[in-house]
Amino acid sequence: MGIEIKNVKKVFPIKNSNIEVLKDVDLSIADGEIISIVGGSGCGKSTLLRIISGLDFATKGEVVIDGKTVDGSTKKDIGVVFQEPRLFPWSTVEKNIEFGITDKLTKEEKKKKVKYYIDLVGLTGFEKALPHQLSGGMQQRVNIARSLINEPKALLLDEPFGALDAFTKINLQNEVLKIWEKQKTTLIIVTHDIDEAIYMGNRVVVMSSKPGVVKKVIPVELPRKRNRTGTDFAYIRRKVYSEFFEETEELAEYVI
């Protein structure tokens, strides 16, 4: 699913003034591509994802998906992993994940699928638990599973692994990449973790804030599966870091 973000501008009225959250964001994402977005807190990353998914609308410009302009009415083939878990507190882990299924399936098929994704995110044994009985990271994994089970053509992930420990995080990154290889899902991943951005993305989009603009798009032309400790990886990491701290080349050296 190709996604064209065309000159998107977003203005929020706060009290009497308007704040410009996104300004002229222009980005063309190919079908089956993985885009990582990094940028400071409050630069408009979540807002951009909301506009792409049709939950919010652009003040100016448009998002075109497979030739169709996104508006509130388009059928959703897009999945979203929200920044917060957003689970139903009254539903068990199983039921929360099952909510993500939109295809018509029999009870048996659903059950099998739910079990598969519970295993995938490492929550076996917690099928019947309620969200308030889970840790923050576990809730987030339910949130991820609920979106993955839907097998959307494009998936927008808003800091999906932020609340997870390094080990679980790397595991889930690889699981998402496996799914991507199999289903050729278009992925947009917002993250604060530069290594994650480089590990996952075909391109890393660096945004800067006030107003949020695309500052730089850095291609990551490394073969999968990528080696986070390799020199090529380090070279790209340095490039991304220098976008954040451009004044000090030394800092970039230091970080590496």
Added chain:
Amino acid sequence: MKEDSKFKEYSGSFLLAIWIPAILVVLWAIGTNSGALNNSIFPTPQRLFSSWKEMILSGKYLNHVLSSFGRVFKGFFIGSLLGITTGTIIGLFAGAKKSTVALIGMLRPIPAIALIPLFILSLGIGETSKVAVITLGSFWPILINTIAGLSTTDPKLLEVGTIFDKSKREVLFRIIFPSAAPYIFTGLRLGVSSSWTCVVAAEMIAASSGIGYLISYGREMAQPATLFIGVFSMGIFGLIIELLVINLQKKAIYWVPNAK
């Protein structure tokens, strides 16, 4: 071991709950038996309990209790049915809310009890008017809380429904109603205690049975023991109903930790 400590915990909190009432009973016994309290108004505990026992053994007490409970059950049932359905409609449709907000604001402050004379005039002195008072008394809190519950669904959860392309029906049953459930239960709890107040008030004005009737009969016949049996019964059954509802609420909204 575990059982034992649990038992200790329960008996401990029972003792804590009971010590003030126990002291009051002792004070009451001292006051009435020493003549400090007028015995033609305040019966001695011995007198009260023997009349109570007599009434229970003769089967009359059960009759009074059952007729009050029967009225509460009918009135509360109709009141909650009406309250939840009307509340759902008003809560879901902005138009319905806008066109009823003034009406509700105006009618709600009128206590159901104030309308007893009107109900008697229009519905007669029989069961219908009593049930109508209870219906109205439970209707308001249930209505108001249902409206509040249905119109305050977390938009973040509603967006989850949108993203997964759920039908209106599914959103209603899987998101909106469950989020409203704690509010609706609060309404039901307030409604049940209001029903109880209403039944007693209605029976005091026009009835030949029921706990409220015991109170007005005791007054008319200058039988303070009967009057107090009525008063204490109100308290005791009020408490029992409250505990039952709280228990039910805990089970029904199991996902709210420490639901009270």
